[in-house]
Amino acid sequence: EIVLTQSPATLSLSPGERATLSCRASQSVGSYLAWYQQKPGQAPRLLVYDASNRATGIPARFSGSGSGTDFTLTISSLEPEDFAIYYCQQRTNWPLALTFGGGTKVEIK
Amino acid sequence: EVQLLESGGGLVQPGGSLRLSCAASGFTFSNYAMTWVRRAPGKGLEWLSAIGGSGDDTYYADSVKGRFTISRDNSRNTLYLQMDRLSAEDTAIYVCARTFNWYFHLWGRGTLVTVSS
Numbered sequence: 001e002i003v004l005t006q007s008p009a010t011l012s013l014s015p016g017e018r019a020t021l022s023c024r025a026s027q028s029v030g031s032y033l034a035w036y037q038q039k040p041g042q043a044p045r046l047l048v049y050d051a052s053n054r055a056t057g058i059p060a061r062f063s064g065s066g067s068g069t070d071f072t073l074t075i076s077s078l079e080p081e082d083f084a085i086y087y088c089q090q091r092t093n094w095p096l097a098l099t100f101g102g103g104t105k106v107e108i109k
Numbered sequence: 110e111v112q113l114l115e116s117g118g119g120l121v122q123p124g125g126s127l128r129l130s131c132a133a134s135g136f137t138f139s140n141y142a143m144t145w146v147r148r149a150p151g152k153g154l155e156w157l158s159a160i161g162g163s164g165d166d167t168y169y170a171d172s173v174k175g176r177f178t179i180s181r182d183n184s185r186n187t188l189y190l191q192m193d194r195l196s197a198e199d200t201a202i203y204v205c206a207r208t209f210n211w212y213f214h215l216w217g218r219g220t221l222v223t224v225s226s
Binding site: 001032034036043044046049050055087089091093095096097098099100101102103 | 144153154155156159168170171204210211212213214216217218219
């Protein structure tokens with residue numbers, strides 16, 4: 001089973017600052033990695049898929065990068081609505097296995 | 110409106126069973142693979158099971174294989190999760206999600222399952 005480790009667990013930043021979130025896989029997942037944002041009381045929202053492709057309607061300040069075992073989600077300039085929990089997720093096709101990281105909470109400093 | 114609405118959660122005794130439903134609306138249900146995910150108290154997201162659009166292909170996480178059964182009724186636009194031999198470790202919010210290329214594009218709000226005597 002592939003394990004995804006996200007770091008840091010909590011990121012304390014101010015609006016306008018740059019956020020860099022990390023997701024590390026225990027073995028290579030190629031580019032099959034996604035990022036989600038979840039706010040309290042809301043369902044998660046897909047931000048990025050296949051490591052670097054923004055989902056429909058996602059602002060350009062969100063960008064994903066990486067391949068293999070090391071991935072990064074960057075928020076170039078934090079907006080007030082960006083303070084939330086972020087999860088990474090990988091997919092393995094044979095056999096199908098979908099796993100999530102433990103999450104990074106981006107909080108207001 | 111495109112949405113997923115789960116139901117069927119509640120309190121169940123250890124060893125008991127429960128059947129969850131997920132009603133889909135606003136899109137062509139049979140065109141999409143569907144999944145169940147859960148979040149236990151104080152824990153992260155855990156994928157449980159998936160089913161292809163036709164219902165012919167099903168997949169399970171090791172943690173629920175042999176105890177949970179996923180199914181769908183495309184005529185009713187509804188996804189199901191039959192859960193048997195439940196234990197306290199299964200206490201969680203259960204969420205259905207629509208997937209594309211095995212990424213989760215649309216999520217429900219979830220239904221709470223509590224396993225306790």
